[in-house]
Amino acid sequence: MSKEYDSKDIVILEGLDAVRMRPGMYIGTTGTKGLHHLLWEIVDNSVDEIANGHGDTIIVTLEEDGSAQVEDNGRGIPVDIHPQKKVSGVEVVFTQLHAGGKFESDNYQYSGGLHGVGASVANALSRWLSVTVYREGYEYEMQFESRGSGKNIKSGVPVAPLKKVGKTNHQGTLVRFMPDDRVFEDINFDLETVAKRLREIAFLNKGIRIKLIDERRLTNGEPLTFEFKYDGGLADFVKYLNENKSVEHAKPIYFEAKSDLCQVECAMQYTNGYTENTFSYVNNIPTSEGGTHELGLKSALTRALTELGKKAGFIKDKDPALLGEDFREGLTIVLAIKMRNVQFEGQTKTKLGNTEIKPEVDALSYQKLMEFFDKGANKQILELAVGKAKQAAKVREAARKAKEITRAKNSIENSNLIGKLSSCSGRKPELNELFIVEGESAGGSAKQARDRSFQAILALRGKPLNAEKKRLAQILANEEIRTIISALGTGIGEDFNIANLKYHKVIILSDADQDGAHIRAILATFFFRYMKELILNGHLYVGLPPLYKVSKREQVEYVYSDAELPEAIERIGKGYAIQRYKGLGEMNPEQLWDTTMDPSKRSLMRVTLDDVANAELMITTLMGDNIEARKAYISEYANFNREETFTGKKEG
Numbered sequence: 001m002s003k004e005y006d007s008k009d010i011v012i013l014e015g016l017d018a019v020r021m022r023p024g025m026y027i028g029t030t031g032t033k034g035l036h037h038l039l040w041e042i043v044d045n046s047v048d049e050i051a052n053g054h055g056d057t058i059i060v061t062l063e064e065d066g067s068a069q070v071e072d073n074g075r076g077i078p079v080d081i082h083p084q085k086k087v088s089g090v091e092v093v094f095t096q097l098h099a100g101g102k103f104e105s106d107n108y109q110y111s112g113g114l115h116g117v118g119a120s121v122a123n124a125l126s127r128w129l130s131v132t133v134y135r136e137g138y139e140y141e142m143q144f145e146s147r148g149s150g151k152n153i154k155s156g157v158p159v160a161p162l163k164k165v166g167k168t169n170h171q172g173t174l175v176r177f178m179p180d181d182r183v184f185e186d187i188n189f190d191l192e193t194v195a196k197r198l199r200e201i202a203f204l205n206k207g208i209r210i211k212l213i214d215e216r217r218l219t220n221g222e223p224l225t226f227e228f229k230y231d232g233g234l235a236d237f238v239k240y241l242n243e244n245k246s247v248e249h250a251k252p253i254y255f256e257a258k259s260d261l262c263q264v265e266c267a268m269q270y271t272n273g274y275t276e277n278t279f280s281y282v283n284n285i286p287t288s289e290g291g292t293h294e295l296g297l298k299s300a301l302t303r304a305l306t307e308l309g310k311k312a313g314f315i316k317d318k319d320p321a322l323l324g325e326d327f328r329e330g331l332t333i334v335l336a337i338k339m340r341n342v343q344f345e346g347q348t349k350t351k352l353g354n355t356e357i358k359p360e361v362d363a364l365s366y367q368k369l370m371e372f373f374d375k376g377a378n379k380q381i382l383e384l385a386v387g388k389a390k391q392a393a394k395v396r397e398a399a400r401k402a403k404e405i406t407r408a409k410n411s412i413e414n415s416n417l418i419g420k421l422s423s424c425s426g427r428k429p430e431l432n433e434l435f436i437v438e439g440e441s442a443g444g445s446a447k448q449a450r451d452r453s454f455q456a457i458l459a460l461r462g463k464p465l466n467a468e469k470k471r472l473a474q475i476l477a478n479e480e481i482r483t484i485i486s487a488l489g490t491g492i493g494e495d496f497n498i499a500n501l502k503y504h505k506v507i508i509l510s511d512a513d514q515d516g517a518h519i520r521a522i523l524a525t526f527f528f529r530y531m532k533e534l535i536l537n538g539h540l541y542v543g544l545p546p547l548y549k550v551s552k553r554e555q556v557e558y559v560y561s562d563a564e565l566p567e568a569i570e571r572i573g574k575g576y577a578i579q580r581y582k583g584l585g586e587m588n589p590e591q592l593w594d595t596t597m598d599p600s601k602r603s604l605m606r607v608t609l610d611d612v613a614n615a616e617l618m619i620t621t622l623m624g625d626n627i628e629a630r631k632a633y634i635s636e637y638a639n640f641n642r643e644e645t646f647t648g649k650k651e652g
Helices: 017-021 032-051 089-095 118-124 191-204 234-241 292-311 357-373 376-407 440-449 472-476 479-488 514-530 532-536 562-572 589-597 612-623 627-637
Strands: 057-062 068-072 126-135 138-147 154-158 163-167 172-179 209-219 222-228 253-258 262-270 277-282 331-339 433-438 455-460 505-509 540-543 548-552 555-559 577-580 604-607 647-651
Touching (some): 032 057, 032 118, 032 191, 089 118, 089 154, 118 126, 118 172, 262 357, 262 376, 292 376, 440 589, 472 514, 514 532, 548 562
Parallel strands (some): 277 331, 433 455, 505 540
Antiparallel strands (some): 068 172, 138 163, 209 222, 253 262, 548 577, 604 647
């Protein structure tokens, strides 16, 4: 008998309760990324205030008790009574979804917030939140709490109305909040994650001063403190990204422009590498999938360099036609625009879709680039750009011929794959998995261990080429790389089409040692440079095999790091035996299935690009030519028993 369905069964979620019921709708996830999203929303409010001409300093403090604090010296949140809600402006901002001062252009021309939901969402998903406002000579305070337990929690309830507590010479807003451990899997803010994002914000808003204080970490009795301030804006950002690369000119190409539709800031610098690296932002939000603003800039750059190259005699009539991609070889670009009414598209909402922006950015950028390159002092950079483009064009034809290898029909049957790919019987790409393993021994065990209905094995017989600082033609000359491309079915470069991906989980499976880490880094570099969409769409993973087997009679535990080993030994007890796995080939098929390939037991790390700029810096450091920088990075960060390289989510 079906249950009766009446109007009484319709649940009305009032106020902030809807946020707590479905937090993923507002912050994406209740994992680490979602936790930091709360902090970004409060920070973004302060950034928006300063970006619109009010104040110049933001102080972020990670408190010892696990809470976070954000203070700015802007105008302060309005404290007067709201005409409709009949409560203070502070209470409205922190308790009402879609309430804020960013909907009227008179107050904020540009904003990076979530259209009025940021502050209220942070309140809804916190145990408690307090606000101190310094405004017009007075200090005001207000506190909020999430009360109750289980399904009866009321989110972000005011403890009392806004209270005037005294006079002050300060101006601005201070927000302190404690993330709710009933919502989030982990409420510990990661210092490195916070520092990277704040540094990025400082680059994107030149002249802004951002101070980060970690009260949890003391040095000589003082909290660990960082300060970010870049008067050069994006020019400093480009220099930072290229600090471990060999650059072709010391001074970046830089310009700013403004119209009624948008503000544009851009910096570029040529390196001696062969890959184009473009990082774009809209209202401080990374647009890792690009969009109309990138298209506008690239069109302008091609036009300006072509016209001025011909005018200066660097491009002759007999020269082959140069394409946009030729002019961008080895170029690091950072583009930031600010605009109203942002429209994102794409699955991850990181691609700008506003059609009116392409011609606007094109026109503004073209004018500024023509002015820049037409100056006598910059003619050398113009000549350099044209020379690099001509060389790129010569190689392009060779690359085109090489790419024909990847365009063959039925690429799974391609000769590159014979004896290497053991395909699966499943015909649904969204269910299928491809394990990329090194060596015949590991490949043999994986082939026996797998579930043939949905798991394919690609055994590499040699080490793939390091794709850093290699042209596409050189990459495609490597047999192992060609094998990977053929197996995936997506093509590469401008031929890449994610819709043709044959396996929606591409899993790098290598030994849990230094050599295995190197293999992971080489493959991750290739995917980052030439199949970035694979990562952006969440298809690339790293398998985590165990380091040890601890056993006593029928009792067995697999251990995945040295840190976990003592606890496993204690659980097993006296009389235990330890086996250390030097490689995947030492595991029999049953062990490999139980520990690494069984979806119900295994651990996978999804490779993510939440921060593309820092991923670029890491790849350059680890895989580039600067040996000292690489040694310093490895010494500080490397742990070969876990996957750290721009990896975010762990799957059970």
